[in-house]
């Protein structure tokens with residue numbers, strides 16, 4: 001059993017970030033499993049005190065000494081901790097027989113949380129992810145409900161119930177072999193919740209939302225990493241509370257050094273983002289962290305996750321490394337091409353839309369103003385990666401019930417492709433060796449083999465070779481190759 005131990009209590013009152021680190025370290029390094037309710041309440045109190053309106057006002061008028069926090073008294077934590085345990089135990093019998101959870105049990109824990117939430121509130125607001133928000137405001141966001149269910153099951157003695165995370169949804173696994181799955185929270189806007197049901201085997205399993213059934217299945221310590229990742233330092237739309245950001249970064253390094261982020265690409269990406277802003281002495285640089293997130297997704301999740309590549313692409317973009325950004329975004333597109341687009345996939349749709357219609361056009365604009373030989377407009381591999389990027393989105397649409405592309409995509413696309421001169425385009429040789437139909441099919445989820453893509457050598461782009469691109473890409477590159485084959489065109 002977890003629990004608020006005397007050795008934890010000895011660390012209070014906590015006056016600074018180091019004190020919080022000690023509590024988390026103590027919970028993570030001790031044999032027994034970390035207490036999710038305790039740590040979520042502590043993280044929530046600190047976040048709330050440092051990002052509330054009064055904190056903002058305070059921040060502006062009197063600079064508090066560095067790394068200091070409002071004093072965290074044990075009483076503040078204990079009251080909420082006991083409240084959570086009594087909510088759980090007054091509704092559901094603790095697991096005296098130490099048996100695995102049942103679907104009925106998981107659903108009942110989800111119902112206790114669900115029915116105690118405020119009737120209607122703005123679900124996307126910040127700071128609704130922790131048990132502090134649940135216990136003091138009866139509000140939780142989508143992730144927060146799933147986390148609270150897992151913390152509730154732990155409080156009741158069901159240690160087989162764990163958090164399962166995709167890139168935009170959360171559910172739980174449970175049972176003797178940890179292979180049972182259950183929805184416990186809602187997803188998106190206006191969708192009927194599917195709480196209690198097992199994770200889709202139907203069409204929804206082909207959507208990015210369920211990452212082809214390759215979710216991050218958490219251990220207790222990875223659940224701590226999830227609550228730390230969910231810490232939100234935002235003070236308002238434009239500013240973060242420095243101390244909360246620093247606390248999150250230190251806690252992520254603690255989890256990283258203990259090896260608990262190895263199978264958690266998004267948490268590594270979160271740490272990479274924080275490191276880019278303020279690098280910590282003696283730690284691996286953010287560039288390496290973004291690479292590690294990609295290795296993790298490739299090694300443990302069959303390269304079915306998109307975010308590791310968009311974390312890396314965003315980093316390259318912010319640092320004007322545009323050639324590298326195109327490669328990251330093309331790799332992200334190679335992931336999405338195997339999925340069918342469904343209406344639950346809005347988040348990743350918005351991600352690709354922003355890359356295609358904001359970031360790439362911005363790069364084209366700044367690059368086409370200069371005439372340097374090193375410009376990406378002179379590099380065939382940039383053209384090749386852009387084609388791969390667009391083609392992946394086209395293939396994502398193929399076979400999907402919901403269309404992806406619309407006229408708003410075409411103009412920036414054409415604008416971008418036509419910025420490359422014919423002599424540059426001619427250096428891209430698109431090799432589409434004839435793979436038998438089934439190998440090429442994305443339906444049976446066979447991974448699209450990469451050597452179908454542009455490899456660079458001097459031969460011209462030949463129209464007949466363009467058999468594997470999506471029709472719209474084919475049309476565009478055919479138009480381009482028309483220019484190439486008849487230069488006077």
Ligand SMILES: FC(F)(F)Cc1cc2c(N3CCN(c4nnc(C(F)(F)F)s4)CC3)ncnc2s1
Pocket residue numbers: 142143165166167168169170226229230266267269270307308309310311312314351
């Ligand atoms: F549980 C849900 F439903 F909330 C799904 C999860 C999201 C998420 C996360 N995110 C989401 C992705 N995210 C990104 N931030 N930047 C991103 C990129 F576009 F740059 F890649 S992706 C912030 C952190 N970070 C750790 N763990 C999780 S679990």
